[in-house]
Amino acid sequence: MPETSLFQSFFLIFTGAAVVASLALWGRQPLLVAYIALGCLLGPSVFGLVDNVALMAEMSSIGIVFLLFLLGLDMQPQALISVLRKATFVGFISCAVFLALGYGIGRVFGFTSIESWVIGMAMMFSSTIIGIKLLPTTVLHHKHLGEMMVGLLLFQDFVAITCLMILLSGSTGTVDFARLGISFAALPLLVGFSWAAVRYVLQPLLAKFDRFHEYVFLLALGWCLGLAELAEVVGLSREIGAFIAGITLATSPISQYIALSLKPLRDFFLILFFFSLGAQFNLDMVPEIAVPALVAASAVLIIKPVVFRYLLGQQSERKILAWDIGFRLGQISEFSLLIAFLAASQQLIGSKASHLIQATAILTFLVSSYIVVLNFPNPIAIKDHLRRD
Template sequence: MPMFLTVATTSTSLQPLISDLGLILMTAGIAVLLFKILKQPLVLGYLIAGFLAGSHFDFFPSVKDVHSVEVWAEIGIIFLLFSLGLEFSFKKLVKVGGTASITAGTQIVTMVLIGFASGYLLGWNMMDSIFLGVMLSISSTTIILKTFDELGVKTQKFAGNVIGALIVQDILAILMMVLLSTIAVSQQFSGGELLQSVLKLVFFLTIWFVAGIFFIPTLLKKAKHLLSDEMLLILSLALCLVMVILASNVGFSPALGAFIMGSIIAETTQAEHIEHLVKPVKDLFGAVFFVSVGMLINPDTLVEYALPVFLLTLVTIFGQSISATVGSLLAGQPLKQSVQSGVSLSQIGEFSFIIATLGTSLGVTSNFLYPIIVAVSAVTTFTTPYMVSFGTPLAVYLEKKLPRKWAKSIADYSANAEAIKTVTTWQIAIRAYLSQIILHSIIIIAIILLSSKYLLPLVEEIKFGHTLAALVTLILVSPFLWALSLRRIASEAVNELFSNKKQRGPILLLVFLRLGLGLFFVGFIVNNFFSPVTALFALVGAIIAYFVFPKRLQARYLRIEQHFLSNLNEREITKEKHLRRDLTPWDGHMATFDVVPSSNIIGKTLEELRMRENTGINIAFIKRGDITINIPSRNERLFPKDEICVIGTDAQVKKFKKYLDQNEIETPEETEETDIVLQHLKLKNAEFIGKSIRESKIREKTKGLVVGIERDGRRMLNPESHLILEEDDILWVVGDKKLLTSLVHN
């Protein structure tokens, strides 16, 4: 009987939670279907579903246990940021370059100031105005990428700048969340506290990233044969939540921890697979989060604050567009691409909600701010597709209407922007020295702090406990002390500078700075574990050992570094090998075939068909209606009327056609005489040598694309457009056959 009562009680206590979840998902499902039919962003559907399920709409069942929904919404934020981190990758931030950084930086600084001024003019208090400025400064990655896909503009040139700017915005948003938390706690602008918060963030980001890259890819690789999809999903979510706990324990938001773990896993070879596995979980809890945001929409508040909503919507659309356009122009982009980039970034979205949630949870923002931001986001989300479509006509109009002198100045500035990016020898040396000093100092400090907090308390009660703790700590940090003090850095640049007598003084100063830092850390360690007198003798012994065994320290450090770099670059190396395999043989050409409805291969995966093993060809893409699947995976299935594009030699394509004929497949008439070929040419033309791929205009002259370059026995696949062409380079170009032939003969 008591057991029955317990079960009944438990069932009763769960009932509101289960019914609320059912109501939320049912409402969200209906809204998503309707908005899918209307071809509108799904986020709007979730917001409206939340409004219908909230307590402010009386003609629909309402959620009862609001607190539980808020907890689920916090989990939704964690998984949203984790998924965003999986798409992020810190190396992407390095690759986006100055253009995206200047665009995003200009936009964010401008909008923070405009947003703060808008709040001040509306009579809001300082904290509301500060949070408003930050919320209006971050564009929506989710909405923009979805809009680009729907409009088919993701491959256009300006889209690359927009996506790069979004990457920079995401990391700056994380930084601003940390700063906002600091300001909210202190309730004042303190330069010292803000600097301390930034340094603390840099310290923990570095440690988490270095440690994560060192251990997590190795863990996933070693356990790969043991991990099913279910276990990999559980392990990934466990790693995410562990980092969430670590971030919370050191005073950061849980969302930051989730983002960091996502960005660490993004560097592993399992990233795409994990992203695929996590997507349903992210979609579920993300839907709950956006619905919970919609539940806060109060019609009375919106009516009362209709004027601020209208004004802030205009500020967002025009402010984001103009500031991003100006930033893109400052970065050296042409007028057309700058305008297209600017209007694409003219909305706010998920990060604005997360920042609004932060303000609410800290209790520093007013109740009206959240629904106002939700309303502004809803309107700007709706206008985003129209703004993106409007970008090209607006750019053409401005090019015609701007004074000729202005247009020429913009074009000249854009053309000369590459010259600004030149790097001097001193810059190379300084960057190398600073990066080594900062990175190794952070690692050494982290090891000392961990040893003091966890190792010393364990051994201090035993005899010679302090000596043991100091010895273990010195052994752990010794490779990094060697790298900090004695490792040769940027040798070519330093030797070039040192050969000039006037430059020797600064170079020697940098060398002594590194040696001094190494000795300081050794002294800090021994002083931390011993009395001052004992520390002096221990310091002398440590220094002697430090200089007596440099080769062993070097060997240990190089092993550690090699393991780290191997994990860091493994994803790119694997991808490059995959691409090399897909492009071989390099003397092949492309051909397309259509799958007829009566074919025997319909419904089978590429792995089952074993086309590459049987014929030697590689499938470049599968075109299915308006969808193109580039480099399809082996699990991709073939369907009626699919168009298959293959790369191979004449013999391989002929063998492939025979293979398909046996399975009832037809060849399009135009395929026999296709004008698009994959051809290689040796670079002898002085017109191209010394120019970048973009400057050479090869793409325009061949109506094609440079897909590979062979240089000194090395193969570079999908080279960047800024790569400088050199004499005797072998270029692999997919393009018009006649144009390629004329290019070879010129």
């Protein structure tokens, strides 16, 4: 069978997504579920119509970068500093609890000690895409909720970077603490560079040429991707770089115009992300990992909201808000998938452990999406009284 061209892949993905999205809306189902199901059907495990899945997955990561950039544009730096203080305590305790939970599940089902630690690492993080994609931004109550979630997700990003560096050192058996220290020392330098570039370069350019909409769009795009790549080069993540790019530009008078311009582009790449998530999963592994995956997913879906509710309650958050955040963060993350792929490539875990993490991610993405879409205010709610942009 000839290899599918890039144009044919896009045709199959987006025409298929239009069809399944129509069916999902008709059946009052979340769109994210439809995109993952489409990936499973068109990917190598079923019909094999889209065979360049790795390329699609790499392209889809741009959607996460845009998501964080737009998120930064909606936040003020003062609000972020305030919320990070509160998020640090909750982040430390919750990561420790979920690391222990994942390790325990791994040992119960006979995985090695190293595999169990990797499973525990994967359990620590919540999905930026699920959390932020389903969060309203126009309601005052949810602006505070969004700030708190961003603080927690950013803290988790730093923990994830540490985990990834530990895994990258796994083949040598030693952790490169020098490299780790350089990466975190680079953070304030990146923030300072970003602030200076926005104040002395971007804002004067925007003030002079803001009537040229195409130029504003290109400048914002270049700034987002440029700082994301710079963050990657200095040992941070592209997501952190994109968020810093957004939040340093948030004080610009046309930040909201930029946000509106980039939202369609973000959605294009996010559809690719959920499609590639379904397409990369090997369905032949299901019989081997079904039981541990169901146990792990159930533990995440039940325990994560409770832990976040309790910890946020200790930080004086109102009960209803604490539950809201808990359920929105009640899944594992895109970083969990990256940890699984990296650990497998370093031969620290076997195929069974890697697919356990992938299956847990897909199950928690699906069920968590249903929980939020059906019960909490969100932009794609199927109930009119819950739909909030």
